[in-house]
Amino acid sequence: MTKEKAKKPQSAQPDQQDERVLELTADLQRVQADFINFRRRAEEDRVKALQTGKEQAVIALLPVLDNIERAIAHEPEDIKDHKWVQGVSAIATQLTSQLESIGLRKIGVVGEPFDPNLHEAISMDDSEGDHEVVAAVLQNGFMFADTVIRPAMVQVKRI
Amino acid sequence: MGKIIGIDLGTTNSAMAVMEGGKPEIIANTEGNRTTPSVIAINKAGERLVGQLARRQSVTNPKNTIYEMKRLIGRRWEDKEVQRDIKLMGYEMVKSGDGVKVKMGDKEYSAEELSAMVLGKLKADAEAFLGQPVTEAVITVPAYFDDAQRQATKDAGKIAGLEVKRIINEPTAAALAYGLDKGGKDEKIAVYDLGGGTFDVSILELGDGVFEVKSTNGDTHLGGADFDRVIVNYLLDEFKKENGQDLTDDKAAMQRLRDEAEKAKIELSTTNEVTINLPFLTATADGPVHFETKLTRAKLESLVGDLVDRTAGPCEKALKDAGLKASDIDAVILVGGMTRMPVVQEKVQKIFGKEPMKGVNPDEVVAVGAAIQGGVLAGDVKDVLLLDVTPLSLGIETMGGVSTKLIERNTTIPTSKSETFSTAADNQPQVEIHVLQGEREMANDNKSLGRFILDGIAPAPRGIPQIEVTFNLDANGILNVTAKDKGTGKEQSITIQNSGNLSKDEVEKARKEAEANAEEDKKKRDAVDARNGLENAIYQAQKLKDDNGAKLSDDDKKALEDAITDAKGKVESTDKEELEKAAKELTDKIMPIGAKLYEQAEKPAEDAKAEGPVEGEVVEDDKAEDKKEK
Numbered sequence: 001m002t003k004e005k006a007k008k009p010q011s012a013q014p015d016q017q018d019e020r021v022l023e024l025t026a027d028l029q030r031v032q033a034d035f036i037n038f039r040r041r042a043e044e045d046r047v048k049a050l051q052t053g054k055e056q057a058v059i060a061l062l063p064v065l066d067n068i069e070r071a072i073a074h075e076p077e078d079i080k081d082h083k084w085v086q087g088v089s090a091i092a093t094q095l096t097s098q099l100e101s102i103g104l105r106k107i108g109v110v111g112e113p114f115d116p117n118l119h120e121a122i123s124m125d126d127s128e129g130d131h132e133v134v135a136a137v138l139q140n141g142f143m144f145a146d147t148v149i150r151p152a153m154v155q156v157k158r159i
Numbered sequence: 160m161g162k163i164i165g166i167d168l169g170t171t172n173s174a175m176a177v178m179e180g181g182k183p184e185i186i187a188n189t190e191g192n193r194t195t196p197s198v199i200a201i202n203k204a205g206e207r208l209v210g211q212l213a214r215r216q217s218v219t220n221p222k223n224t225i226y227e228m229k230r231l232i233g234r235r236w237e238d239k240e241v242q243r244d245i246k247l248m249g250y251e252m253v254k255s256g257d258g259v260k261v262k263m264g265d266k267e268y269s270a271e272e273l274s275a276m277v278l279g280k281l282k283a284d285a286e287a288f289l290g291q292p293v294t295e296a297v298i299t300v301p302a303y304f305d306d307a308q309r310q311a312t313k314d315a316g317k318i319a320g321l322e323v324k325r326i327i328n329e330p331t332a333a334a335l336a337y338g339l340d341k342g343g344k345d346e347k348i349a350v351y352d353l354g355g356g357t358f359d360v361s362i363l364e365l366g367d368g369v370f371e372v373k374s375t376n377g378d379t380h381l382g383g384a385d386f387d388r389v390i391v392n393y394l395l396d397e398f399k400k401e402n403g404q405d406l407t408d409d410k411a412a413m414q415r416l417r418d419e420a421e422k423a424k425i426e427l428s429t430t431n432e433v434t435i436n437l438p439f440l441t442a443t444a445d446g447p448v449h450f451e452t453k454l455t456r457a458k459l460e461s462l463v464g465d466l467v468d469r470t471a472g473p474c475e476k477a478l479k480d481a482g483l484k485a486s487d488i489d490a491v492i493l494v495g496g497m498t499r500m501p502v503v504q505e506k507v508q509k510i511f512g513k514e515p516m517k518g519v520n521p522d523e524v525v526a527v528g529a530a531i532q533g534g535v536l537a538g539d540v541k542d543v544l545l546l547d548v549t550p551l552s553l554g555i556e557t558m559g560g561v562s563t564k565l566i567e568r569n570t571t572i573p574t575s576k577s578e579t580f581s582t583a584a585d586n587q588p589q590v591e592i593h594v595l596q597g598e599r600e601m602a603n604d605n606k607s608l609g610r611f612i613l614d615g616i617a618p619a620p621r622g623i624p625q626i627e628v629t630f631n632l633d634a635n636g637i638l639n640v641t642a643k644d645k646g647t648g649k650e651q652s653i654t655i656q657n658s659g660n661l662s663k664d665e666v667e668k669a670r671k672e673a674e675a676n677a678e679e680d681k682k683k684r685d686a687v688d689a690r691n692g693l694e695n696a697i698y699q700a701q702k703l704k705d706d707n708g709a710k711l712s713d714d715d716k717k718a719l720e721d722a723i724t725d726a727k728g729k730v731e732s733t734d735k736e737e738l739e740k741a742a743k744e745l746t747d748k749i750m751p752i753g754a755k756l757y758e759q760a761e762k763p764a765e766d767a768k769a770e771g772p773v774e775g776e777v778v779e780d781d782k783a784e785d786k787k788e789k
Binding site for chain 1: 179215216217288289290410414415439447538
């Protein structure tokens with residue numbers, strides 16, 4: 001042991017001993033409970049860690065996905081029939097479908113009801129109505145498996 | 160028994176922690192985040208949203224999205240802080256008696272009720288995390304909170320269904336998280352807290368384990384948000400210089416700039432330069448416009464320099480009010496995410512002339528301290544429960560002079576561990592258990608704690624007897640080692656009184672030695688493993704020859720004998736490659752001969768190793784070894 005242990009003096013008094021037994025039993029129960037909870041969560045964490053690892057890798061790729069999509073959206077009219085441009089577009093489609101196959105799903109569609117679970121509102125149109133809907137998607141959101149890893153950045157309007 | 164959780168109920172974000180197994184642990188919310196925005200809202204459908212969800216919808220619903228209610232808790236309508244906040248907040252405040260209420264949806268709420276909604280979410284998330292009901296909490300408040308504000312915070316807890324066991328000061332919680340109360344000496348401590356929206360500095364004095372707040376100061380409207388704003392403004396200017404275009408009204412571009420500014424700020428705490436790369440940031444009639452620029456740490460520091468300088472005045476005032484000089488301060492603690500910036504840390508060091516303490520996450524340090532206080536109140540934190548670890552590994556010597564560890568260093572004690580070993584030679588009558596302590600690979604390099612002999616092992620081929628060795632290390636460091644022959648039930652044991660009785664220096668020395676020699680030791684160890692492999696191959700070859708002498712053709716017999724002689728000649732080598740090569744050559748030669756035998760016989764020959772213990776885990780016995788070689 002690298003340090004001195006603080007030991008409580010042993011008492012000969014029976015009632016004090018009873019008290020000590022109660023105290024130590026309580027301590028034992030507490031440690032036992034901590035341990036059981038810890039074990040339960042360690043198991044959950046183990047399962048989660050695998051998912052989180054994949055999630056982190058996908059999240060790091062999202063800005064690239066965004067920019068590829070922006071680039072495709074800005075495809076210049078005059079070269080759009082060029083074979084090379086078509087090839088690059090095909091690669092972008094391939095990347096998207098590969099990511100879909102491992103569980104990445106785009107969220108945020110114009111016209112759907114606004115839902116803060118899926119959307120992050122960055123502006124609100126001046127409009128009247130009882131229903132809030134997505135007016136424009138300014139940046140795609142993504143779900144990976146069942147988790148929203150990034151909410152869609154949206155403009156909201158009322159209808 | 161229920162847990163008492165520690166809650167840092169912040170102006171912009173809240174965090175919570177709990178003691179588990181004697182250590183504080185941050186509780187993540189159900190969204191998986193370690194902090195929760197202190198924001199609530201009621202949407203059109205009348206649903207109440209708390210935290211991240213409330214924040215995400217705030218622009219759609221500014222009148223019914225309430226934030227920074229901590230600025231209002233326990234305040235009176237007349238207070239000048241309230242009068243100022245009325246102009247700043249996006250929601251409506253109303254006078255209620257002497258106090259303040261906030262309109263959300265079609266109802267009016269007190270700041271206590273609003274804070275209770277945040278606490279309610281924290282409580283529910285803590286219950287999900289812990290898997291048990293949570294009814295008690297320690298909540299932190301700024302040191303300058305008056306009685307009314309403290310009482311109101313307590314009431315907020317009550318409304319949320321939490322019994323607030325204690326309200327403690329945020330700087331005190333930070334000091335607890337660093338264990339400053341455990342030092343046993345009286346200290347003067349400065350706590351520098353630069354959060355999302357507020358700056359606080361407190362001077363504490365610790366005496367007899369009790370913290371006293373000597374003075375506080377700060378700026379209620381200075382924080383991370385201001386830092387982000389100057390960076391975004393700089394980027395806007397740069398973009399305008401390059402493209403002659405103002406992005407202020409382009410909402411999507413602004414959001415991307417804000418995200419990038421925050422990312423750059425964080426990265427520049429560890430690197431000296433970042434590239435801000437925002438392709439297709441916006442579009443004009445001429446087509447897309449990209450933005451790429453470099454931001455250096457020096458530039459960032461010049462941008463936020465004024466903001467950082469603004470913290471110096473309050474620090475000096477706090478020192479003056481406490482009647483102290485900077486040189487009187489014994490420890491400086493940093494709180495709040497902004498204190499991760501090197502320029503802030505340098506400023507703090509300059510003000511107090513002392514390097515700030517590091518190690519606890521500044522976003523979490525207050526919640527951690529509150530949890531420690533909760534643990535003390537619940538009786539979780541008790542000296543009797545502090546468990547020791549074994550400072551060095553414990554094991555036994557095995558074949559080839561290798562040290563085989565049974566209990567690894569830093570294992571929490573009491574603990575016990577069993578492993579089954581076997582003999583190294585045919586008909587070996589006894590094994591010697593040599594108990595070792597240390598991190599080195601070879602037995603000779605470790606400390607010998609004792610040895611004993613287990614004899615009376617029934618005659619059997621090597622690898623067949625099963626000797627179970629059990630290490631039992633109790634809470635006082637007393638080690639009991641038992642060896643039991645599973646075949647005969649015979650056992651022997653030894654008790655070593657002071658296995659753990661080492662000074663810190665001795666432990667450190669042993670650890671350093673092991674580290675320094677790690678490569679050399681590994682080579683030696685690998686050579687021994689390779690030699691054990693070769694010896695095992697020789698043994699198998701010999702056995703094949705002895706058991707099947709009559710069935711083998713003369714040619715095969717001769718080939719086997721030659722191969723065995725060859726291999727034996729190489730056993731003394733200390734070169735791992737050579738030993739492995741020899742073992743492979745021998746095995747390659749035996750295999751076709753063995754295969755022939757199987758073809759001849761209807762039933763396969765018994766494989767002696769099949770049921771034995773793991774190869775290589777063979778106890779060495781010097782005498783037996785000699786016998787075998789003779």
